[in-house]
Amino acid sequence: DAKTTQPNSMESNEEEPVHLPCNHSTISGTDYIHWYRQLPSQGPEYVIHGLTSNVNNRMASLAIAEDRKSSTLILHRATLRDAAVYYCIGNSGNTPLVFGKGTRLSVIA
Amino acid sequence: GAGVSQTPSNKVTEKGKYVELRCDPISGHTALYWYRQSLGQGPEFLIYFQGTGAADDSGLPNDRFFAVRPEGSVSTLKIQRTERGDSAVYLCASSLTASGNTDTQYFGPGTRLTVL
Numbered sequence: 001d002a003k004t005t006q007p008n009s010m011e012s013n014e015e016e017p018v019h020l021p022c023n024h025s026t027i028s029g030t031d032y033i034h035w036y037r038q039l040p041s042q043g044p045e046y047v048i049h050g051l052t053s054n055v056n057n058r059m060a061s062l063a064i065a066e067d068r069k070s071s072t073l074i075l076h077r078a079t080l081r082d083a084a085v086y087y088c089i090g091n092s093g094n095t096p097l098v099f100g101k102g103t104r105l106s107v108i109a
Numbered sequence: 110g111a112g113v114s115q116t117p118s119n120k121v122t123e124k125g126k127y128v129e130l131r132c133d134p135i136s137g138h139t140a141l142y143w144y145r146q147s148l149g150q151g152p153e154f155l156i157y158f159q160g161t162g163a164a165d166d167s168g169l170p171n172d173r174f175f176a177v178r179p180e181g182s183v184s185t186l187k188i189q190r191t192e193r194g195d196s197a198v199y200l201c202a203s204s205l206t207a208s209g210n211t212d213t214q215y216f217g218p219g220t221r222l223t224v225l
Contacts, residue, residue, distance in 0.1 A: 036214075041218075042218060042219075043113075043200050043202070043216030043217050043218050043219050044152065044200075044202075044214075044216045045215075045216065046213045046214065046215070049213075085151075087151055095165075096142055096144075096154040096157050096165065096168070097142075097152075097154070097214060098154065099144075099151030099152045099153070100151050101149075101150060101151050102151055
């Protein structure tokens with residue numbers, strides 16, 4: 001599985017876009033990039049995943065670099081409820097998720 | 110529909126005691142995962158089941174930890190002779206299959222274990 005590197009923390013103003021970066025320079029061609037987030041006192045929840053193309057869903061967008069060595073999770077309008085720890089995970093088939101320490105996102109009203 | 114549930118939500122025990130933590134996965138999910146999370150860290154993999162069998166138990170820290178899933182649904186994580194270092198939040202997750210590339214894992218709220 002690809003080792004990922006993320007900033008320890010980031011801060012955003014409410015209703016502004018947030019770009020959460022992730023480096024995964026050792027990713028293999030079959031590793032998907034998954035993003036999960038963990039709100040305070042809750043288990044992690046799935047956000048989005050992708051392989052090569054950019055992906056959009058109702059929660060966020062995922063922009064994957066052409067060389068796949070990095071990706072960015074985009075929250076289009078941060079709300080107070082988006083304050084959480086965001087985990088970027090490189091994962092191949094039939095293996096468990098390997099979580100790092102993630103990025104703690106603070107959202108300021 | 111119902112998500113992953115875990116019981117108890119909190120467990121306080123004394124050093125040396127035996128504990129059991131229960132996980133009820135989402136109905137129909139064949140894969141079930143156990144993780145443990147210490148304060149300030151990301152979840153750490155312990156074991157996962159595909160159906161009734163343990164497909165990968167490489168994350169279990171030692172032989173005091175054991176998990177079962179006898180009917181391919183509910184799972185129990187068992188810890189013998191608990192130590193203070195076992196204190197953590199124990200998380201359970203399930204997914205439709207164990208195809209890690211694309212399958213979403215759904216996590217329960219966790220059981221906070223405190224060993225005094």
